[in-house]
Amino acid sequence: xxxxxxxxxxxxxASSVSRVVNHKPGVKPATRAKIEALMEKYxxxxxxxxxxxxxxxxxxxxxxxxxxxTIHYTDTAYCVAQELAARGYCSILFNTGASDESQCHxxxxxxxxxxxxxxxxxxxxxxxxVQAAIARHLPNIPVVLVNGYLDLxxxxxxxxxxxxxxxSCVALLARKGRTRLAYVRDAKTPSGQLKLQGYxxxxxxxxxxxxxxxxxxxTDLQAGYEATQQILxxxxxxxGILYSVDLIAAGGVRALxxxxxxxxxxxxxxxxxxxxxxxxCNPRLTSLDNNLLQSSATGAMLLIDRLENxxxxxxxxxxxxxxxxxTT
Amino acid sequence: xxxxxxxxxxxxxASSVSRVVNHKPGVKPATRAKIEALMEKYxxxxxxxxxxxxxxxxxxxxxxxxxxxTIHYTDTAYCVAQELAARGYCSILFNTGASDESQCHxxxxxxxxxxxxxxxxxxxxxxxxVQAAIARHLPNIPVVLVNGYLDLxxxxxxxxxxxxxxxSCVALLARKGRTRLAYVRDAKTPSGQLKLQGYxxxxxxxxxxxxxxxxxxxTDLQAGYEATQQILxxxxxxxGILYSVDLIAAGGVRALxxxxxxxxxxxxxxxxxxxxxxxxCNPRLTSLDNNLLQSSATGAMLLIDRLENxxxxxxxxxxxxxxxxxTT
DNA sequence: CCATAAACTGCAACCGGTTGCAATAGCCCA
DNA sequence: TGGGCTATTGCAACCGGTTGCAGTTTATGG
Numbered sequence: 073x074x075x076x077x078x079x080x081x082x083x084x085x086a087s088s089v090s091r092v093v094n095h096k097p098g099v100k101p102a103t104r105a106k107i108e109a110l111m112e113k114y115x116x117x118x119x120x121x122x123x124x125x126x127x128x129x130x131x132x133x134x135x136x137x138x139x140x141x142t143i144h145y146t147d148t149a150y151c152v153a154q155e156l157a158a159r160g161y162c163s164i165l166f167n168t169g170a171s172d173e174s175q176c177h178x179x180x181x182x183x184x185x186x187x188x189x190x191x192x193x194x195x196x197x198x199x200x201x202v203q204a205a206i207a208r209h210l211p212n213i214p215v216v217l218v219n220g221y222l223d224l225x226x227x228x229x230x231x232x233x234x235x236x237x238x239x240s241c242v243a244l245l246a247r248k249g250r251t252r253l254a255y256v257r258d259a260k261t262p263s264g265q266l267k268l269q270g271y272x273x274x275x276x277x278x279x280x281x282x283x284x285x286x287x288x289x290x291t292d293l294q295a296g297y298e299a300t301q302q303i304l305x306x307x308x309x310x311x312g313i314l315y316s317v318d319l320i321a322a323g324g325v326r327a328l329x330x331x332x333x334x335x336x337x338x339x340x341x342x343x344x345x346x347x348x349x350x351x352x353c354n355p356r357l358t359s360l361d362n363n364l365l366q367s368s369a370t371g372a373m374l375l376i377d378r379l380e381n382x383x384x385x386x387x388x389x390x391x392x393x394x395x396x397x398x399t400t
Numbered sequence: 401x402x403x404x405x406x407x408x409x410x411x412x413x414a415s416s417v418s419r420v421v422n423h424k425p426g427v428k429p430a431t432r433a434k435i436e437a438l439m440e441k442y443x444x445x446x447x448x449x450x451x452x453x454x455x456x457x458x459x460x461x462x463x464x465x466x467x468x469x470t471i472h473y474t475d476t477a478y479c480v481a482q483e484l485a486a487r488g489y490c491s492i493l494f495n496t497g498a499s500d501e502s503q504c505h506x507x508x509x510x511x512x513x514x515x516x517x518x519x520x521x522x523x524x525x526x527x528x529x530v531q532a533a534i535a536r537h538l539p540n541i542p543v544v545l546v547n548g549y550l551d552l553x554x555x556x557x558x559x560x561x562x563x564x565x566x567x568s569c570v571a572l573l574a575r576k577g578r579t580r581l582a583y584v585r586d587a588k589t590p591s592g593q594l595k596l597q598g599y600x601x602x603x604x605x606x607x608x609x610x611x612x613x614x615x616x617x618x619t620d621l622q623a624g625y626e627a628t629q630q631i632l633x634x635x636x637x638x639x640g641i642l643y644s645v646d647l648i649a650a651g652g653v654r655a656l657x658x659x660x661x662x663x664x665x666x667x668x669x670x671x672x673x674x675x676x677x678x679x680x681c682n683p684r685l686t687s688l689d690n691n692l693l694q695s696s697a698t699g700a701m702l703l704i705d706r707l708e709n710x711x712x713x714x715x716x717x718x719x720x721x722x723x724x725x726x727t728t
Numbered sequence: 729c730c731a732t733a734a735a736c737t738g739c740a741a742c743c744g745g746t747t748g749c750a751a752t753a754g755c756c757c758a
Numbered sequence: 759t760g761g762g763c764t765a766t767t768g769c770a771a772c773c774g775g776t777t778g779c780a781g782t783t784t785a786t787g788g
Binding site for chain 3: 402403404414415418419421422446447448449450451452453454455
């Protein structure tokens with residue numbers, strides 16, 4: 073069922089049907105009524121693909137996310153998709169993984185699909201290869217990078233102040249008299265580097281420059297558990313541990329209580345993200361809140377502003393806050 | 401940059417360029433090489449929208465999910481999207497919420513986008529209104545309903561045996577000598593009804609027909625906490641509690657330990673979904689595993705089989721299993 | 729009742745591809 | 759060198775819409 077079918081049966085041209093479908097003026101009320109009746113009768117719904125081709129406006133945006141199962145990205149993707157859907161855009165979603173090759177591959181697919189904008193969710197996108205792929209495939213459409221920065225005229229970034237955030241976590245513990253601290257990092261992304269930097273900076277600020285014990289873990293419970301066991305072996309007198317992600321921290325808290333340490337009595341713990349995992353943790357986890365809701369909302373608005381041709385800042389730096397629960 | 405631009409510069413017709421792009425035979429090697437060189441030079445990438453219009457194959461599939469933030473649906477959506485992406489399909493994702501109106505609205509949008517298939521993730525889709533909307537808007541393309549069933553020739557359902565699953569949870573507790581049991585349900589979806597039915601059936605099987613204490617909670621920690629407090633007030637001698645969802649169960653476990661009950665010493669607990677929340681819970685949660693990975697993989701394969709014109713069963717019933725951890 | 733403006737309506741070109749079919753070119757062999 | 763084939767190539771129609779512009783109605787007013 074196409075507008076031509078409707079037109080034929082109504083005894084008019086496709087132009088008139090098109091005008092009715094698009095609520096444009098210039099159609100006699102009687103004609104309009106006849107067309108609308110037929111549309112209703114045949115349950116007509118217009119082919120958006122064809123319309124997109126003709127109007128050069130696909131009304132689609134691409135969402136690339138490293139892995140949507142990461143709780144933090146799930147929420148971001150949800151917010152962005154909802155915000156866009158409310159404005160009539162369709163979201164094409166791809167999980168890219170962290171490899172440059174795959175990320176660039178999907179950027180090209182988005183080009184072929186003529187998306188009007190792109191949102192990149194995840195810290196794996198802040199690489200030269202991705203930057204080059206954007207310049208090559210999507211030089212003229214707005215691209216929003218949630219949590220990161222790329223120096224390209226059409227890329228807009230939302231950043232949280234990782235350095236300041238981590239430093240203030242250290243400061244919080246220092247105020248409670250704890251300066252023998254360890255830090256467990258996860259991915260070696262730019263954002264991960266900033267967090268580490270914030271931790272080291274915080275240590276320096278409380279007079280323990282060069283003393284930061286740094287460990288590594290993959291992003292899962294078990295890795296957090298094991299890294300923490302290692303910390304306890306190597307530094308039994310540790311007074312506080314910071315984790316780059318709540319999930320790892322949850323594993324850490326379990327390791328601490330399992331080995332008889334009181335939390336926060338013996339060892340204080342702080343995670344990052346302030347997600348549901350922190351609430352589930354026992355005792356409940358104190359966490360650095362990078363204000364996910366605001367950052368996704370900001371990312372969505374940045375994109376929408378550009379889509380609707382309003383100006384938008386190329387970088388937005390969001391504040392952080394510490395949500396104290398039971399582990400500090 | 402279109403195939404016409406390439407054609408002009410190569411001194412050939414668009415047909416030849418099209419043949420080269422699609423790796424079709426019938427182009428002289430020299431011509432092919434010249435065209436390929438130009439494509440490379442201009443970084444040409446074909447407009448898939450136009451191709452879709454022409455070939456009547458959009459290579460897009462729609463994924464409707466009640467709310468992707470529900471951990472269970474996140475994982476399902478991820479699996480399905482990955483499986484489809486690997487076969488060259490784009491996924492259009494919408495969060496519909498549970499309202500019929502909104503669900504039908506998005507079904508219509510998918511029709512307009514000419515998707516080749518649809519995956520519905522969530523138990524909110526098993527309603528007469530959705531059934532009617534599918535019959536009306538998408539009567540000819542395969543629709544897979546993950547966790548549910550609709551009686552339509554083009555709809556394929558993946559179901560888990562909720563009745564049997566819950567009944568066997570009750571049986572497990574009964575074997576441990578616990579028959580004073582409560583059940584906390586969440587949504588009143590068809591699947592929720594089946595779980596309740598399974599619980600009641602299990603109670604009947606161990607000689608306590610009519611004795612099942614049934615409570616309700618929304619799907620969050622706090623609601624689980626409160627429902628459990630209520631259970632303890634009204635039935636202080638409860639020996640075991642089943643929860644329709646792990647997240648609610650986690651709130652329940654917290655309520656139990658907070659009020660001094662030993663878990664599982666005084667009260668045993670079982671959740672459903674076997675998701676990460678169960679691992680985070682302290683003590684770790686025993687959970688009914690409805691085999692998410694298998695059900696999403698099955699859903700994806702069902703759709704792919706139909707897309708590639710192979711036969712597929714209209715209903716697949718998946719087995720369940722109980723993963724015992726520390727709360728039983 | 730007619731001139732003139734305003735309101736409708738439809739033609740045709742265009743968006744960027746695909747593809748059946750006819751035309752042309754190139755090749756082999758007698 | 760001519761005939762018969764096959765390999766290339768391009769024309770033109772089609773996918774399902776949109777839209778500028780010109781032609782046709784209809785309404786208004788004198």
